[in-house]
Amino acid sequence: MEQLFQRYVHAGALSRDPDALAALFTPDGILEAPLVSPAGPYPHRLEGRDAIRAGMAAWYARPAVPTPAVDLARSRYVLHATADPDVFIAEIDTAFTGAGGMSLVQIFRVRDGQIAHLRDYFTL
Numbered sequence: 001m002e003q004l005f006q007r008y009v010h011a012g013a014l015s016r017d018p019d020a021l022a023a024l025f026t027p028d029g030i031l032e033a034p035l036v037s038p039a040g041p042y043p044h045r046l047e048g049r050d051a052i053r054a055g056m057a058a059w060y061a062r063p064a065v066p067t068p069a070v071d072l073a074r075s076r077y078v079l080h081a082t083a084d085p086d087v088f089i090a091e092i093d094t095a096f097t098g099a100g101g102m103s104l105v106q107i108f109r110v111r112d113g114q115i116a117h118l119r120d121y122f123t124l
Contacts, residue, residue: 001079001081001088001108001110002079004024004108004110004113004114004115005077005079005088005090005108007020007024008021008024008108008115008118011023011024012056013070013094014070014072016060018052018053018054018056018057018060019053021052021053021056022049022050022052022053022056023049024114024115025049025052025114025115025116025118026049026111026112026114026115026116027048027049028047028048028116029047029048029049029052029114029115029116029117029118030045030046030047030116030117030118031043031045031046031052031055031056031115031118031120032044032045032046032117032118032119032120033045033119033120033121033122034119034121035121035122035123036122036123036124040124041059041062041124042059042124043055043056043058043059068096068097068098068100069096069097070094070095070096070097071095071096071097073095074095074101075092075093075094075095075101076092076093077090077091077092077093078090078091079091086109086110086111086116087107087108087109087110088107088108088110089105089106089107089108090105090106090107090108091105092104092105092106102122103122104120104121104122105121105122106118106119106120106121107119107121
């Protein structure tokens with residue numbers, strides 16, 4: 001749980017590497033942001049590694065609004081185990097360099113050590 005979460009944070013929030021991020025998912029994995037508008041710039045639902053790689057690469061490359069860097073020293077998270085050994089919940093308070101931050105909840109469903117389904121609850 002902890003190791004997979006740390007690898008996810010590094011690939012997504014820190015290095016912004018769509019290949020490394022997609023590699024954390026099962027071949028049929030799903031990355032979903034239910035609270036984000038399907039018409040918005042952030043992917044609402046991506047199914048499969050190729051779609052996750054392409055969708056997140058487009059998000060990372062967008063020129064519209066630069067995403068502030070994550071301030072690891074001020075960011076906090078708690079991982080919660082559930083009754084289902086293949087599911088864990090991440091409760092996150094992300095701080096950005098300079099000012100500002102974001103609170104979010106992520107629900108991870110894991111299969112064979114990889115993310116099978118990630119529901120990322122946040123708003124832009």
